[in-house]
Amino acid sequence: MARVVTGSRWTAIVGYSLVGAATQLVWLNFAGVTTDAAAHYSVSESAIGWLAQVFPLLYVVLAIPCGLLLDRWFRPALLIGAWLTFAGAAVRLIGDDYSWLLAGQIVASIAQPLVLNAVTGITGRYLSPDDRPKGIAVGTASIFAGMILAFLLSAVFGSSLRPMLAASAAFCATAALVLATTLRTAGNFTPATNRLTAHNTAGPANLDPTRLGPGERGPLRIAWADPLIRRLSVLAIFPFGVFVALSTFAQALLEPAGVSSTTASTILLLNVVAGVLGSAIIPVVIARHRAESTHLALSLTFTALACFTLAIAPGVLTGFVAITLIGLLLLPALPIVLELVERRTGEAEGTAAGLIWMAGNLGGLLVAVVVGLLVDHPTAAFLVMAVIALIAVPGARSLKQPIAELQPPSPQ
Template identity: 45%
Template structure:
C-alpha cells in the first residue's frame, strides 16, 4: 500500500501549530508568577487570581475526549477554532476588571484542549511515520517553552502591556496557522470508524492506549505537584521564593531541551522503555532527597533532573498512543490527556493536604511516583513494530 508523501508545507504546519501550542501555555500561566500584583490590580483575593489558572485543567478534563473525537473527524477546523478562540480570549482579557479577566481566561481554557490534544494527530496526518517522533517532541517542547516565556514576561513587563503583548502574539499565531493549514494533509485515504462513538471505542480498544492512560497520570501528577507546591514545601527549610523560582525555571528549561531531543533519540534507538523507567526512578529519588535534606542545592539538582528525565515521558507516551491507534490518533490523545490532567488534579490535591509536613509530602509523592514503575510496558510493546487495528491514516478534512 502506498505510504505518506511529505509535503513542502508539512513542517510549516508543525511549526505554526507549535507556536499556537506555546501561546496556550503562555496565556495559562499569565497571572501565576505575579499573583499578588494581579490581585492588587483587580482588587480581588489571591485565591481569585489562582482560579485564573486552575480553570484550565478543569476544562481539559471536561473536553479532552470529545475534542479528541472532533480532531479525528475535522482536524484542521478543530485546531483552527481553538487558535481563534484562544486569540479571542486574549482580547477579552484586555477589558477593565476581574470579570473580563475571568471571562477571557475561560475562553482560553476552552481553547487549550482543542490545540494541545492535536499534537499527535497533526504529526500523524502531515508526516511519515519515521518523522512523527520528531514532530511530537518539537510540539511538546514548545508547550514548555511557552511556560518559560510566561515567567520571563511576567517578571519584566507590567500587567497591562503584558496582556496586550499576549493578545498580539495569539492573533499572529492564529494567522500563521490559518496560512499553514492551506497545505493538505499528505495522507492516504483509509477506512475509518463510522461514528464518533466508534472512534472512541477503537482508541480504547488498543491495549497500548489503555496502558498509557494508566501510566501517564503518575509522571504528569508528580511534575504538576512539584511545580505547584515547591515553594510552600521548601520554605520551612529556608529556601526563598526567588530560589524556588530559579529551580522551577531550571526544571522547565531542562524539560524543553530534553523533550526536543530525548524522545527522538529513544525512538531511533529503541530506548523508549529505559527512558521512561529512568525518568520515573529519578523522580522518586529526587522526592526522597527533598524529604531527607530539603535545601536549595538539593532542590536545584532534583528539579533539574526531573525536568530533563521525567518530562520527556509525555511526548514518548503521546507518540506511543499514536503508533498504537493511528486512525484515531485524536481520540487516543484525548484519552491520554484526560488521564494526565486527572492525575495532575488528584496528585496535586493529595500532596497539598500535607503542606504542613513537607518531609511526609515529599515521601508521599515519591511513593505515588514509584507506582508508575510496574505500569511501564515491556520493551517489545514500546520499541517493537506498531501493532493493533487499522495501522493506516486517513485524510481528516
Template identity: 45%
Template sequence: MAAYELQDGGRQAGRSIPLDREERSRWSVIVAYGLLAAATQTLLVNYAAVTHDAAHHFGVSISAIGWLAEIFVLVYVILAIPAGLVLDRYFRPGLIAGAALTAGGAFLRLGGDSYSWALIGQVVAAVGQPFVLNGITGLVVVYLVKKDRTTGIAAASAATFFGMVVGFAAGAALPGAHNVRTLTLVTALIALAAAAYLIVALAMVRPLATSMEEMPTTGGLRSFRAAWGNPHLRRLCVVVVIPMGTFIALTTYAQPLLEPAGVSEATAGIILALTTIAGVIGCAVVPVWAEKRDRELNVIAVGITVTAIACLVLAVIPGVATGYLMMLAIGMALLPALPIVLALTERHAPDAEGTAAGLIWLAGNLGGVVVTTIVGILVHHSATAFIVLAGVTALVLPALRWYGRLEQRQP
C-alpha cells in the same frame, strides 16, 4: 500518473496530488502549531508569575487569581474527549477553531479592566486549549512523513512547555500591579500572532497525500470506541497519569515545600523556570534518541527512577543547592515521558489520533488533580510530602512493565 484525491471535510477536498515522487515533511506547519501550543501555556500561567500584583490590581484574593490558571485544567477535563472526537472528524476546522478561541479569549480579557473580564477571557481560551493540544498526533500524521513523526511530537511538546517559560519571563519583565493590563495585552498579542500563523499555514501548505490515508474518516462514538478499545492506549493512560501528576504537583507546591529549608519565593521562581527549560531540552532531544534506539520504555523507567530518588533527596537534605540540582534533574528526566507516550499513541491508535491524544492529556490532567491534592494536604509537612511523592511516582514502574508485556506480544 497516479494521484490521490483528498476528501475529508476541511482537508483540501478536490485537489489531486501526484504520488510518483517522494514527499517531504511540512515542517512549517509544525512550527506554527508549536507556537500556538506555546501560547496556550503562556495564557495558562499568565498571572501565575504576578499572583500578588494581579490580586492587588483586580482587588481579589490570591485564591481567585489561582482560578485563572486552574480553569484551564478544569475545562480540559470536561472537553478533552469531545475535542478529540471533533478533531477525528473535522481535523483542520477543529484546529482552526482552537486557534480562534485561544486568540479570542486572550483579547476578551481586555474587554474591561476587571477580574470578571479576565476570568471570562481565560475560560474562552481554556475552551480552545483541548482543540489545540489534542491535535498534535493528528498533525504529524497529516504533515510529516513517518520517519519524522517522533521528532515532530518531541518538538511540539517542547514548544508547549516552553510557553510556560515565556509566561513566567513576561511576568518577571513586567512586575507591579500597574503593569498587569500591559502584561495581559502582551500575551494576547502573542496568542493572536501564533493563531494567525497557524491558520495561514493550514490554508497555504498542502497535507501529505499518502498520509491522508492514515487519518480517521469518521468521528463520534466510533472514534472513541476505536481509541478506548485499544489495549495499548488504555495502558498508556495508566502510565502517563502519575508522571504528569508528579510534575504538576511539584511546580505547584515547590516553593512552600522548600520554604522551610530557606528557599525564598524569588529563588523558587528561578528554580521552576530552569526546571521547565531543562524539561524543554529533554523533550526536544530524549524522545528522538529513544525512538531511534527502541529504548522508549527504558527512558521512561529511568525518568521515573530519577524523579523518585530526587524527591527522597529533597525530603532528607532540602535546601537551595539540592533544590536546584534535584528539580533540574526532574525536569530533564521526567518531562520527556509525555512526548514518548504521545509518539507511542500515534503508533498504536491510527484510527482515532485526536481522541487518543485527548485521552492521554486527560489522564495526565486527572493525575495532576489527584497528586496535587495529596501534596496540598501535606504541604506543611515538607519531608512527608516529598516521601509520598517519591512513593507515588515509583508506582509507575509496575504499570510500565505491564505495558511492556503488551509491547512484547505485538507482532
C-alpha cells in the same frame, strides 16, 4: 548516507508550535505575579489561582469531545482552537476587572484541548513517518516553551499587568495567523484507517476494534478498546501528577528550608527549560533505539529518588539539582507516550491523545490536592510524590513487550 525524506511540511509544525506555546502562555500568565494581580484586581490570591485551575478542570471534561472533533474535522477544529485562544486572551483586555479575566481564561481553556490533542494529528498529516517522532518532540517541547514565555513576560512586565496581557494577546494573534496560513491546504499524508495490531486479544471479542465492522468503529471505541492505549492513559496519571504538584507547591515546600521565593522561581524556570531541551532531544533518540519502556521506568525511578532527596535534605543545592533533573527526565515522557499513541492509532489519534491528556490532567488535579493538604509538612509531601512515582515503575516496565510489537517509528 541518510535517506532523503520528501513530503514533510515543517511549516505546519512551526505554526502548531506557536499556538501550543500560546495556550500555555495564557494559562500561566499570572503564575509569576499572583500577589500583584490579587492586589490590582482586589481579589484573593486563591481567586487568581483559579485563573489557572480552570484549565485542567475543563480539560478533564472536554478532552474526549475535542479529540472526537479533531478526528472528524481536523483542520477546522484546530483552527477554532487557535482563534479561541486568541479570543480568550483578547477578552481579558475588555475591562480592567476580575470578571473579564475569568471569562477570558474560560474561553481559552475551552480552546486548549483542541490544540494540545492535535499534536499527534498534525504530525501524522504533515510529516512523513520518519519525521513524526521529531515532530511530536518539537510540538510538545513548544508547549513547555510557552510556560517559559509566561514566566519571562511576568519578569519583564512585573506589576504592569495590562501591558503584559496585551503582549500575550498579540502573541496569540500572531500564532493563530501563522497556523491559519500554514494549514491552508491539507497535509500530504492521511492517517491509516486503523493501525491497532491483531494482538488485541485481552478482553471480550466485542471490545476488540480489529473485529468491529466499519460502521461500528467510532474513534472513542477504537481508542479505548485498545489495551495499550488504556495502559498508557493510566500511566500518564503518575508523571503528570508529580510534575503538576511539584510545580504548584515547590516554593511553599522549600521555604521552610530557607529557599526564597525568588530562588524557587529560578529553580522552577530551570526545571521547565531542562524539560524543553529534554523533550526536543530525548524522545527522538529513544524512538530510534526503541527504548521507550526503559526510559519511562528510569525517569520515574529518578523522579522518586529526587523527591526522596528533597524530603530528607531540602535546600537550595538539592532543589536545583533534583528539580532540574526531574524536568530533564520526566517531561520527555509526554512526547514519548504521544509518539506511541500516533504509531498505535490511525483515524482515532485525536481521541487517543485526548485520553492521555485527560488522564494526565486528572492526575495533576488529584496529586496536587493531596500534596496541597500536606503543604505544611514538606517531608511528607515530598515522600508522597516519591511513592506516586515509584508506583508507576512496574507499569512502565510492563509496556516493553506491547511496545516491541508496534511497527517501528521509521523504516529500518
